[in-house]
Amino acid sequence: MSVPAQSAPDDRADPADEASDWRTLWVTTGAVASMFAIGAVAQSTYIFAAFVPGWQAVSVVSRVVVNALTVLVLIAVLALWRQPHRITRLGKMVGAVLAGLIAALARVALQVLLGVYPAFGPKTVVAEAVTGAMIGVGSAVLGTWVMMSRRRLRAEVRERVRTTHAVQTAVQALEDEEIRVRREVADGLHSSMQQRLVLVTARLDGALARLAAAGAPARDLATLREVRTEIENVREQDVRQMSRLLYPDQLEIGMVPAVRALLRRVPPAIATHLEVDEELRALDDPAAPELSQAERLLAVRVVEEAVSNALRHGTPTEVDVRLGVNRTGIALRVRDDGGGFDPATVTRSGTKRLAERLSIVGGRLDVKGVLGVGTEVVATLPVDALRGR
Known part of the structure; x- marks a missing residue:
């Protein structure tokens, strides 16, 4: 899953998250490398010593010390090379591979310096270098992958939070606008519309009075009175009801x-x-x-x-x-x-x-x-x- 571009500045800007990411890298790499190192020592002690002639002369303590120092070298290299946050995934993996190779070379050098093997021939050097490279590169790559996954997950979570907040803000703005329009229309119906209907009713009353004084037919007067009553009903019932539907009474209070x-x-x-x-x-x-x-x-x-x-x-x-x-x-x-x-x-x-x-x-x-x-x-x-x- 791709990480939105705007998430990166948020991650980089938080020193606590950055420090936590690097601790995750170091702890994961160190833990994996240590397990491999312990396995290598156990293998040389209990398997090779029983089947490979002369292997009994290899010091177990010196192998433990060398492997422990190699793990520390691997973590130190990763700590010294603080990968820029915006570096590509490929660049981060290349850095992890280089750190693993450096740790493998350091392991061979430590074995020579501490005299782990009585006779340190070319085949032994190649075997130990390959083994160390596999352990170092594998551990560093796994630790880097865990760190990148952590960053990606955090960026995705923050993007979801940002999107959710934007949606909630938009919905709130729409709701506020709806309430504003409802209130304005309800006030318009309650005041302007009702006032105009009151004026129409008053003019009808005046017209009825003049027509009655002029001797207009009773049937026409009755029709006008029905119209007046209908307008009054619309004003008192329909307009008020529409106003309440738009904005209920007492809603401002609670x-x-x-x-x-x-x-x-x-x-x-x-x-x-x-x-x-x-x-x-x-x-x-x-x-x-x-x-x-x-x-x-x-x-x-x-x-x-x-x-x-x-x-x-x-x-x-x-x-x-x-x-x-x-x-x-x-x-x-x-x-x-x-x-x-x-x-x-x-x-x-x-x-x-x-x-x-x-x-x-x-x-x-x-x-x-x-x-x-x-x-x-x-x-x-x-x-x-x-x-x-």
Whole structure:
């Protein structure tokens, strides 16, 4: 997997990560080389000494000392040659090979200096050089590969974190913009549109008065009065309802007040109950709110959709709403005792859209309906204030 180019500066800029990478290289290389060195000593002591004539004269202690010093030389060479962070993988591997070869030559030189072999002939030199090169190069290459893998994994993790943060920032910006537009449109409907409709109604009242004084036909006057009544209904009901749909009442104060305002609009014949956990009250405290406007709006939308479906599709006598908090977010439950429905045969577009929106932010919405018994809507909504607690 390729590493994004912008990840490299982050790795290099962190001295702690850089030091940790080099420790990983040295420890891995030293551990692998030490295991090979121990194996070589054991091989010469217990195998070659039994089958190769004259091998008993080789000092075990001197071989242990030589191999231990060779491991230290290999680590020292790698420590002295601090590979530039931006060097290519091939360049790093070439450096590891050179370090292994230098350690192999040092091993042969130490064996000669310490007199490991009584007769150090050309064949012995070649054999020890090849063995040392295999051990040194293999250990250095493996250690370098582990270090590069560590860097690559860290860069990938940081890139994922950076991408996730960018996505979250973009989503938050879109949510903030959506709320701003919703509020502006709702305010426009509530103020400008209603004021204009009030003026239209007043002009109709004036026209009706003049027409009545002029002796206009009663049928025409009745039609105009019906038009006036229709305009008044649009102003008092439709415009207000559209304004609430765009931006619920009391949402500026908090989620709980907005849900209470929503339940107050339920017909009086239907009993409503609202239960709120104390922890959620603390999160939604108007004096120090920890819930964002987007989180409040989405939670209220879930309750609103569940209550609206209960009123439209059933004949409930009771609606229970519970607002709580779980480990990562808000837990909502709306239950009614209406006619219920069969989820296998009925699909509600509004609920489906809400479920999709919740899934985008990591939430979930489940609807359980039983014909003749009622419906239960359960939703979870992650909130920033609870993440990491």
